[in-house]
Amino acid sequence: MYGRDHRSITERALELLEERGYQIPRAFKNKLLEACVEPDRAPDYVPRHEVVLEAILTEDASKPTRVPHHTASTRFIMGLLQRARGELLRRGRATRSVAATLGRALHYVQDRCIVSPKISRRYHDEVERRVSAYLRRVQVKLVEPLGKTKLRSLLRRQRASREAARAVSEALALTYAVLYAVICNPLKAPSDLLVRAQEFRGRLRGVLKAVYTAVAATPLLSTLFVAVTALPTIVAGLQSLKTPEMLTHFTIAIIPLSFSSVVGIFTLEALFSRRLTVFLRRLHDATDGRYLVIVALFTFLALNLSRSIFAAAVCVSALACTMLTAAPYLSRNFRLVRGEAYWFKWD
Known part of the structure; x- marks a missing residue:
């Protein structure tokens, strides 16, 4: 998509927000319109295995690779949107730094509406030529997603089109949805989610909290046990310039112990925090399946x-x-609020 089309679609989405009563600061709008074309001049790069899954098994898995504009992953885009939303929560208002990150994300969202030139150069070029002609004529069904989970669901359902009218309609609708979710969602969690979060936290008291605490402390105690047991032998072996067998065993053991301890620390911090925000965010981190893998x-x-x-x-x-x-995850309340832990304030 041409730079002028990115700007036109973003500008039109901002107009639609303002028509519905949302006030957008002028400085924010100017920076957003500038940032939405920035990836064409200064591309984003990620480790190669995030773009080509098979590369995770190769030596160049961590080699920086340019993010493809028309097929950028939803995970990458949501990462940018979460960063923008996090900045908004910290500052309490829509700043230029929020606009800079949000604009880059919108660029990829809009480009994903058009079929990649690698798939069909003819359709890609044809759609790009007609974008500006359709922008004011297409019918758009506007969606106002409340929260990260609903926004991610919209982006996951996004499909590239070979028809200009459909591509423009999709790009405008998604741009509006992204802007609404990031800058127009309330800073504090909606009351229904807040109630669910409080109910879930209320259950982690008494005996259940004691059980959680004991389980969370187990990886830390295991790590301490291994360290205390291995350290004297390792030190003696190094002093004699020999590599003791225990050093090999210790090296193998310390990696899973370290990651298990991280999960334990997150859980303990959640259990003993007085703030609901810290409780949810640390429990969100502790239940990240990547640690378990x-x-x-x-x-x-x-x-x-x-x-x-x-x-x-x-x-x-x-x-x-x-x-x-x-x-x-056995708690339905937790499953519903986990995805929103970093999208809202909870206190």
């Missing part, structure tokens, strides 16, 4: 490569990590 992988390696007592400590720690990651 790493722990499971290295626990498997530890069991196969190490027959020492460290393997037992790793197993206990991995079990605790699994419980901490999975248990909160």
